[in-house]
Amino acid sequence: MKKIVSLLIITILMISCTTAEIPLAGQVPITRNITYTQDIQPIIFNNCLTCHSSVNPRNGLILETFIQVKNSAQNGTLIARMNDAANPMPQSGLLTADKRALIDKWRTDGYLK
Numbered sequence: 617m618k619k620i621v622s623l624l625i626i627t628i629l630m631i632s633c634t635t636a637e638i639p640l641a642g643q644v645p646i647t648r649n650i651t652y653t654q655d656i657q658p659i660i661f662n663n664c665l666t667c668h669s670s671v672n673p674r675n676g677l678i679l680e681t682f683i684q685v686k687n688s689a690q691n692g693t694l695i696a697r698m699n700d701a702a703n704p705m706p707q708s709g710l711l712t713a714d715k716r717a718l719i720d721k722w723r724t725d726g727y728l729k
């Protein structure tokens with residue numbers, strides 16, 4: 617009887633181990649849809665507009681509207697530069713991984729407004 621009980625316990629332990637989800641290192645996967653209005657606009661407004669508004673836009677790049685940001689993400693280098701540790705945007709350094717993950721997910725979801 618003791619043997620059966622310990623076998624049962626071992627079996628349960630094995631099952632619970634194999635079905636347990638292993639979280640990605642320090643990052644929760646984003647499961648909802650990411651939209652410009654809800655998620656992306658605040659990031660751009662808080663981190664980019666000091667240099668990329670219509671008043672003296674650096675490199676001529678204006679990031680004030682959905683169309684402008686979408687265009688730079690889709691056809692320009694916005695996403696690449698935001699993830700380029702050697703030459704980051706903003707110039708002061710990479711934004712946090714969770715902010716950059718939101719931008720990546722926005723692209724995956726098809727640049728929703």
Ligand code: HEC
Pocket residue numbers: 659660663664665666667668674675676677688692693694695697698705706707
């Ligand atoms: C402190 C000023 C400053 C901030 C803040 C800043 N940029 Fe820039 N950005 C520049 C300058 C200057 C250049 C041109 C030189 C270069 O490419 O490094 C540039 C160039 C770029 C380029 C490449 C050129 C182009 O026309 O496509 C992209 C894309 C860009 N920035 C996106 C962003 C994004 C996105 C943010 C915010 C997450 C941001 N920048 C924040 C100053 C800034």
